[in-house]
Amino acid sequence: MSELKLCQGSKCHTYFTKDRLKGTKGSKTYQTRRRSNLYYGNGNFCSFNCQHDWFQEFGDKAIDHFGRTTEPKHLTEENAWYKTLDWNSNDDRVYAYVNGITKEVISLTREQYRDNNYTLNER
Ligand SMILES: [Zn+2]
Numbered sequence: 001m002s003e004l005k006l007c008q009g010s011k012c013h014t015y016f017t018k019d020r021l022k023g024t025k026g027s028k029t030y031q032t033r034r035r036s037n038l039y040y041g042n043g044n045f046c047s048f049n050c051q052h053d054w055f056q057e058f059g060d061k062a063i064d065h066f067g068r069t070t071e072p073k074h075l076t077e078e079n080a081w082y083k084t085l086d087w088n089s090n091d092d093r094v095y096a097y098v099n100g101i102t103k104e105v106i107s108l109t110r111e112q113y114r115d116n117n118y119t120l121n122e123r
Pocket of ligand 1: 007008009012033045046047050
């Protein structure tokens with residue numbers, strides 16, 4: 001049996017759902033959800049609500065701990081390339097690299113389009 005993960009939501013145990021109510025008569029408690037898989041927040045939360053609760057309580061501290069963005073970041077021409085897929089007038093697939101700033105278009109082969117390591121971006 002795979003190990004169960006506990007939801008990291010700080011209020012998970014306060015939501016009145018049947019699946020959270022555990023124990024025998026006289027000693028029942030609402031408990032934090034345990035699942036083999038959790039599908040929110042990188043597998044740490046049982047629901048968007050629990051993810052949101054956690055962020056409300058700890059988000060500011062987490063951002064300050066890992067470094068708050070204090071100035072705008074810039075995406076320059078050199079790094080503004082994105083892959084796109086279109087159809088030509090013959091209904092053939094056409095693969096291209098488009099620069100989001102200059103709007104320059106460069107044709108790609110299907111292999112280049114599918115290759116996640118192929119990029120024109122400098123970083
Ligand atoms: Zn939860």
